[in-house]
Amino acid sequence: xxxxxxxxxxxxxxxxxxxxxxxSLGIPVYIAxxxxxxxxxxxxxxxxxxxxxxxxxxxxxxxxxxKLAEIVFNDAEKLKQLNSIVHPAVKSHFKQWLFExxxxxxxxxxxxxxxxxxxxxxxxxxxxxxxPLESRIQxxxxxxxxxxxxxxxxxxxxxxxxxxxxxxxxxIENINIEIxxxxxxxxxxxxxxxxxxx
Ligand code: ATP
Numbered sequence: 001x002x003x004x005x006x007x008x009x010x011x012x013x014x015x016x017x018x019x020x021x022x023x024s025l026g027i028p029v030y031i032a033x034x035x036x037x038x039x040x041x042x043x044x045x046x047x048x049x050x051x052x053x054x055x056x057x058x059x060x061x062x063x064x065x066x067k068l069a070e071i072v073f074n075d076a077e078k079l080k081q082l083n084s085i086v087h088p089a090v091k092s093h094f095k096q097w098l099f100e101x102x103x104x105x106x107x108x109x110x111x112x113x114x115x116x117x118x119x120x121x122x123x124x125x126x127x128x129x130x131x132p133l134e135s136r137i138q139x140x141x142x143x144x145x146x147x148x149x150x151x152x153x154x155x156x157x158x159x160x161x162x163x164x165x166x167x168x169x170x171x172i173e174n175i176n177i178e179i180x181x182x183x184x185x186x187x188x189x190x191x192x193x194x195x196x197x198x
Contacts, residue, residue: 002098003106003195004122008114009129010161011154012136012143014174018129019110021181025188028101030094032111039089040065048085053078073157087117105195106188115159115167127187128168130161131175 007022009015016031023029039045040063049063053071057064072079094109101107114120131139133155140151165171170187174180 002102002104003124003191004098005106005108005191006114006120006123006126007108007110007129008112008120008126008164008168009131009174010136010158010164011112011151012138012140013129013131013161014139014177014180015110015112015129017177018127018172018174018180018184019108021184022108022188025185027106027108027188028104029108029110030097032090032094032109035093035097036086036090039093040086042089045085045089049082052081052085073153083117106191113158115164120167125170125191126168127170127172128161128164129172129174129180130165131173135175 007015007019009018019029019031040049046058046061046063049057049068053068057068057071068082072082098107109123111117111119114123114126120126136155137148137151140146141148170190172180172183172187
């Protein structure tokens, strides 16, 4: 049986960086946000979004993602509606992906809101990536050329590191990337040993 590992962490913690490191070690990695972005371009999802939010959110065939993000960020009910369209589509796509990787002993599912979405219950193991708040803010400011206030707004809408850590099996502290990679190697070794014992 494939061991399904959920990999999460707050904004700017470095979870995608760690996910890519897992990938470089030959572990299949599913980056949920990237896949969701692609799935949102499928006819089925586009039609549902049009039905729910109106055609005004589209410029020709293109979804105005920023506009949609703004709407759902300020309206919990609208966010719920969007999630009820996107989450089942991602779930079924991941199921298919998992089937295609059924020969792998371990796969990684990376998502920012593993806990907030309630998805964490679907995983065999959960790893949280952490980093000091100030480093996270600085990294995202450098990466996205955005403001501190906007980042803080997103951070405050997600779980805290303490909450995530309390529900995780393993934690990777990502301050120095080389140390974080060593911790990743160590976790992978433990998971591989446990897998062989099953
Ligand atoms: P988000 O939730 O916003 O997608 P994330 O948790 O996936 O963020 P990454 O995209 O992996 O985080 O990393 C954020 C930025 O910080 C990237 O530009 C990445 O290259 C950089 N970064 C990651 N780890 C470190 C580190 N240990 N030291 C310095 N910079 C880092």
